[in-house]
Amino acid sequence: MLELFNHPAAPEAIIAIAALVLLPVGAFVGNARAALISFLGILVLVAAAIVAGSNQLGVLFNGAFVHDDFAAFAKVAIFLASAVAIYLGHGWLARRDDEKFEFPVLIMLAALGMSMMVSAGDLISLYIGVELQSLALYVLAAFRRDEAKASEAGLKYFVLGALSSGILLYGVSLIYGFTGSLQFADISAAVAGGAGTGAVFGLVFLICGLAFKVSAAPFHMWTPDVYEGAPTPMVAFFAAAPKLAAMVLFARAMDAGFLGAQAQWSQVLMVIAAISFVVGAVGGLVQKNIKRLLAYSSIANIGYAILGIAAGTQMGLQAMLVFMVLYMVDVTAFFAVIMALQRNGQEMDTIESLRGLKREKPGKAIVLTILSLSVLGMPPFSGFWAKYYVFKAAIGAGLWPIAVAGLVASVVAAFYYLRIIKVMWFDEPVSPAGPSRAGPSWVAMAGAAFSFPLVLVALYWLDPLARHAAAAFGLQ
């Protein structure tokens, strides 16, 4: 019995079976007991995370499913982040009397798709994993279907996501045509002595499709609208786990499939990273809505993660993993604060509405300040360590100019994080907050505590784990 849990695909099997069981159970007990389904969903995801961290490594289905150290690291982080997303989302929906048992099931299925993505050893499993995850996210974006903005966000996400899937598939078909195989192992053998024009052409389309999914500029157009329109807990989920999954998939496609074409893709990724820095930093300056602001912030941050992959070294991959994990904690906590802030029944999602927050809710103001400083990259908060890893790896690989661009971008971006802090601490309050049913903010507080000082303890074991995971491809 216990051997089953040791199987390489055990976490996926656990989640798939649990989702299939919870769906009819939820249909029978109804939305009134959605709390039960959410609770069970969280338990299942935590169990899957434990299994993913301890089961046997291996390659299944003729190389289509690869469970190596790299995938295991990402899976643990993804499952835990999804469990937190269920907790946050359930509380948020319950406060609006809009609980639905489908919500935890959809998050679980999205987590299943993400774990397929990080384990993809083949272009078909890459595509199906991406679709599995995105389709669940489109539904989540439009989950509050009676709100015009949420429906708009869902529709935009869906249409642009379908476009990007089309681009990705076009690239996949070209790669298949020119290398004669869909498996990363065979593709890597075919491009070992330098990729031909055709394969590189396909690779560029593949990169464009993946860049859409991680919302890297210049494929970022959907991000601000979706972040603004979709319900806040769903955005908190979008910004964390799916980004990590897509980045890990990106790294695997490049390093396991196209190592021979490293000179080519490394250039493309550097350009994408540089454009993301500019768009993220400059675009954020004029935003008035916090969720839009965080969308631009995520574009800039994805640039740093891509820089880690562009470095093409083991150190770069380690930097990418550490960066994404620390960023996930920060961004989840940031959205948790926004969810916990309400004024007269309205979510306080504009920067203006935060005026004088220190007088009204000093605890939340402090938490938000710590998180802003952390995302900004101020030492000794976790955001600083995340960027430190990336810059160290980029400079180690000789990518000086892009690293400098990233540094400049984070200085420019500092303006908008500091503005949030200034508005909260030094401006006069607009109007006293009425009674509201805002949620608890212990997730936010935990996130703030993590960004300093817990991060120092966490890095002590995160560093070797990420290095071990990044060694899976046998890079330099």
Add this chain to the structure above:
Amino acid sequence: MLQAIAFYLMAAVTLGSGLFVISARNPVHSVLWLILSFFSAAGLFVLMGAEFLAMLLVVVYVGAVAVLFLFVVMMLDVDFVRLREGYAQYLPIGGVVALLLMIEMVLVSFAVADRGAAAGKQIVAAAADASNAESIGRVLYTDYVYFFQAAGIVLLIAMIGAIVLTLRHKPHVKRQDIHTQVGRKRSNAMAVVTPKTGEGIADQ
């Protein structure tokens, strides 16, 4: 020779009808052109010896997808003239982008064709003893069972999504409840009254 003629004919019809799909004024005509292009693409599959895919294309795309499109187009009251308002405005920039992309693709395909495309790469040989439906059947539930199951879950999500986003329980809709209908007694549905002559029946 005959094969070449058939290929060029069907390829031309596919391309031509594809062009009409996007340029037809009437959306119903667009869908009909789409059906034609599916048919000629199915013909191209037959030429390549992939009868099963050809049949699949006709059954699934023509039989289900295109007819569904036709229903949607006819049922929804979409003002297509208004949808096309920006067409001329975006045409120049769209045209430039499309032209650039086309030039790139043509250049790449020439560069590739010079070197013999995918020549030399191993291509899976068709099984000699099986029709192509049978050879797909042999691998679909064995080698590719992972993809098959995962695709099933994708469809499950699509179904959950459709239900979550469209199902509404309206409070004031009267539905037939057979249990209450059958459980109704004479005593709570009928009453014998004896009204006096010249007076109406008061509300009971």
